Amino acid sequence: MKTYEWGVLRLQEAMVNGHLTARSLVHDCLERIQRLDRAGPRLRSVIEVNPDALDAAATSDDDRRKGMCRGPLHGIPVLVKANIDTADRTATTAGSLALSGHLAQRDAGVVDRLRQSGAILLGKANLSEWANFRGRRSTSGWSSLGGQTRNPHALDRSPCGSSSGSAVAVAAGLCPVAVGTETDGSIVCPAHANGIVGLKPTVGLVSRSGIIPIARSQDTAGPLGRTVEDVAVLLSAMTGDDPRDPATRAAQGRGARDYSRFLDPHGADGMRVGVARPLTGTTAASEAVLDRAIQVLRRLGARLVDPVDLSVPAALKEEEFQVLLYEFKDGINRYLRTIHPCVGVRSLARVIAFNNAHHAAVMPHFGQEALILAQAKGPLSEAAYVASLTACRRMARDEGIDAVLRRHRLDAIVAPSGGPAWLIDPVHGDYNISGASTLPAVAGYPHITVPAGFHSGLPMGVSFFAGAFSEPTLLRLAYAYEQATHHHRWPRFLPRAPINV
Numbered sequence: 001m002k003t004y005e006w007g008v009l010r011l012q013e014a015m016v017n018g019h020l021t022a023r024s025l026v027h028d029c030l031e032r033i034q035r036l037d038r039a040g041p042r043l044r045s046v047i048e049v050n051p052d053a054l055d056a057a058a059t060s061d062d063d064r065r066k067g068m069c070r071g072p073l074h075g076i077p078v079l080v081k082a083n084i085d086t087a088d089r090t091a092t093t094a095g096s097l098a099l100s101g102h103l104a105q106r107d108a109g110v111v112d113r114l115r116q117s118g119a120i121l122l123g124k125a126n127l128s129e130w131a132n133f134r135g136r137r138s139t140s141g142w143s144s145l146g147g148q149t150r151n152p153h154a155l156d157r158s159p160c161g162s163s164s165g166s167a168v169a170v171a172a173g174l175c176p177v178a179v180g181t182e183t184d185g186s187i188v189c190p191a192h193a194n195g196i197v198g199l200k201p202t203v204g205l206v207s208r209s210g211i212i213p214i215a216r217s218q219d220t221a222g223p224l225g226r227t228v229e230d231v232a233v234l235l236s237a238m239t240g241d242d243p244r245d246p247a248t249r250a251a252q253g254r255g256a257r258d259y260s261r262f263l264d265p266h267g268a269d270g271m272r273v274g275v276a277r278p279l280t281g282t283t284a285a286s287e288a289v290l291d292r293a294i295q296v297l298r299r300l301g302a303r304l305v306d307p308v309d310l311s312v313p314a315a316l317k318e319e320e321f322q323v324l325l326y327e328f329k330d331g332i333n334r335y336l337r338t339i340h341p342c343v344g345v346r347s348l349a350r351v352i353a354f355n356n357a358h359h360a361a362v363m364p365h366f367g368q369e370a371l372i373l374a375q376a377k378g379p380l381s382e383a384a385y386v387a388s389l390t391a392c393r394r395m396a397r398d399e400g401i402d403a404v405l406r407r408h409r410l411d412a413i414v415a416p417s418g419g420p421a422w423l424i425d426p427v428h429g430d431y432n433i434s435g436a437s438t439l440p441a442v443a444g445y446p447h448i449t450v451p452a453g454f455h456s457g458l459p460m461g462v463s464f465f466a467g468a469f470s471e472p473t474l475l476r477l478a479y480a481y482e483q484a485t486h487h488h489r490w491p492r493f494l495p496r497a498p499i500n501v
Contacts, residue, residue, distance in 0.1 A: 003028055004173030005490075007226065008076055008233045011176060015064065015075050022057040022064075022075030026120055029077045030054075033123075033174050041155055041493040045168035047082050047146040049123035050090050056120050063118075072260075073237050074118030079169050079178040082124040082146070083131055084108045084221065085210035090121075094212045095129040095143025097362055098345045098354040105340070108210025109242035110179065110221045117237035122175055126165030131186060133214045133328060135367040137429030140164055140190075144362045148424065151194060152491035153459055154498075157421040158430065160193035162186040163224065167194045170224050171491055177225045177234045183214040183324065185437035187222045188449045188463060192417035192435070195451050195459030195488060197231045197478070198224045200437075201239070202468050203444035204251040209244035213331030215324045216247070217389060218441055226488055228450060228479040232259040235471070254469040265483040267476030269301030273464075274308035274408050276415040279436045285455035286416035293414060293452055293462040296484050302477075310404045310413065312438050316395045320442050322388040329374040348375050365426040396442035402467060410466070411473050417449040417461035420497075436463040446471050450478045451487040457498040459489075 003011065003025055014020035030049060037043045050056075060075040080086065083094040085104035093099040107115065114121070126146035132138055140161030141149030149164040151157040152172040159168050163180025167190035170178050180187045182200045191198025200222045208219050223234035239255040241248045256262070275294060294304055329348055336346045345351045352371050355362045362368075377385075404413065418435030425431075440447040445468055452462035462481070464474045482488075 004032060006176070008072060008176055008230045011076060012072050012074070022060040022120060023054060025075065026053050026057040026077050026122065029122055029175050036172055037174060041150065041152065043150050043152060043168055043172055044147045045126055045149050045165040045172065045174065046079065047093070047095065047124045047126045047165070048090050050088060050121050052088060053077065053120055053122050060118060060120060070116065070118030071237065072233050073114065076119050076177070077122040077175050078114055078119045078234070079122050079125045079166060079175045080111065081127050081163055081166050081180050083127060083181060083212040084111060084179065086111050086121055088121060090124045092212065093145055094131060095127050095145050097144045097358060098351050099343060100145060102339055102343045104210065106210060109207025109244055110238050111210065113207070113238055113240055119237065125163070125169055125178055128161030128164060131181060131183065131212070131214055132162035133183070133324065133370050135363070135369045137366045139365055139424065139426050140430050142365065142426070151421055152493055153195060154421070154457060154494050154496055156423055156496045157458060158193065158424050160189035160421065163190050166224050167191050167196060167198065170226060171196050173490070177223060177230050179221055179238070180224050181211060181219065181221045182441065183218045184320070184441035185435060187224065188417055188437050188447055189435060191224055192449045192461030193421040193459060195491070196224060196226050197228050197448070197450050198222065199231050199235060199448040199471070200440065200446060201235065201471060202251065202446045204247035205255055205469065205471070206238045207240070207242035207245040207248050209242050212335055213328070215327035216331055217323060217327060218444060228475060228482050229260060229263060232263060232475050235259050251469065256472060259471060259475055262472040262475045263479040264476055265480055266300070268297055268480040271302045271411045271477060272409055273297060273302045273304055273477070274310070274404060274410045274413045275304055275306035276310045276413050276436065277307040278311035279415040279434070283419040285460060286419050289452045289460045289462060290414070290416045293481065296481060297414065300480050300484055305408045305410065308404050308408055308410070308413065310400065310439070313395045316392065316438065316442065319388045319391045319395070320438070323385065323392055325370070325374040326377045326380055326382070326385040329377050330380050366429055392442050396439050400439050401443050401445060401465070405467055412464050412466040412470065412477055415463050417463045420455045420458040420460065436465065440465040444468065446474055448474045448478045450482050452485070453487050454489070457494065
């Protein structure tokens with residue numbers, strides 16, 4: 001049985017019917033990690049596997065035999081990004097040598113939810129070090145602990161980041177679903193670049209407690225899967241109030257217990273969808289993806305407003321960066337003070353000093369300019385921070401997404417998720433490929449990307465986003481589009497993209 005091709009609900013059905021056990025499923029995942037991640041194409045999407053995963057799966061099987069099934073994720077292996085705390089024998093490191101060996105004493109809020117749902121924690125996924133908030137000319141998917149994650153569709157192409165390992169592992173069938181985190185693009189970009197589905201939820205819908213932070217105004221964990229259905233099932237298990245994360249209070253009563261109930265192949269019928277063409281960048285490939293998606297949506301009965309006047313203001317990126325610097329310093333110092341003293345880097349200043357002392361291993365390709373700039377910032381009470389945060393919310397929300405939704409009476413906005421994956425280049429770093437992530441990220445609003453075709457063998461995605469807590473609408477649209485197109489393809493682990501010249 002090729003169980004790695006199955007979705008969550010099919011796996012669950014096989015376990016219910018006795019045709020599959022959680023232990024055999026976890027064994028298959030571990031075997032594929034060994035064969036494809038450690039050897040073969042050497043994807044390097046997994047930093048470490050949970051040494052207790054097989055035992056946890058056996059316990060899950062025993063519980064099922066006793067009639068104790070906790071829900072659709074019971075016995076399902078899930079990888080989580082290595083910046084998420086798990087109270088087990090896998091370290092929470094953000095890919096950094098400075099945090100090597102850091103074993104969390106308590107599960108992150110989202111991990112606690114996953115365990116309550118019966119999920120099996122398979123291990124920790126590689127990522128762009130410090131969730132790609134470290135230095136200029138960074139390389140997506142590279143960390144000093146995990147090395148360079150590779151795109152399974154073309155091994156010389158970027159997996160994008162920072163949730164690179166989570167997306168690659170799902171795309172390659174190393175796990176059914178995975179959890180990533182996003183501040184700006186870190187879920188939707190790797191999902192798009194690796195040909196899977198990724199959803200960045202509304203900030204506050206999913207707890208951030210126990211997650212190594214960048215920015216409290218934008219950070220969130222989110223689900224990655226090969227289908228919209230898998231993402232909906234995983235999101236259902238992840239959401240909920242957490243006293244350790246005050247942002248979840250705003251989501252009380254606004255989430256759903258089961259997001260899969262919004263999946264309807266006819267869900268786009270009658271929807272008003274705005275087309276955000278200025279967000280497409282300059283690539284002909286992304287323009288073509290958008291045009292094909294619009295044709296599909298029209299056939300499905302959606303009413304398109306093409307184009308809508310939505311763009312990223314020139315000042316927004318700089319204001320966002322200032323907010324991230326302030327909030328990173330505040331958040332990372334709070335987090336590091338909670339870790340065991342034996343780790344030794346219990347402040348941002350000590351992380352910077354550690355990196356300088358281990359320059360050859362930590363900074364062979366790029367530096368730590370973002371950490372240094374953050375260290376120079378003052379407290380969150382400073383007027384400069386308050387002004388930048390206010391400007392970000394005004395541009396992204398009031399004058400951005402909210403204004404366009406209201407002006408055109410839209411249910412959602414569609415845009416290409418980005419351009420084709422670029423070459424991995426540790427000398428020059430990532431290319432400046434534009435995408436649709438910034439406005440919903442800065443606004444704290446939900447954003448889903450779904451496979452939308454290929455360009456020269458490289459996956460391309462299309463994005464849907466809207467206002468706060470609009471996940472049901474976005475899932476409905478994404479599912480209808482997915483069911484009408486079926487663009488997902490299994491990767492071939494080619495050494496390079498098959499470009500016709």
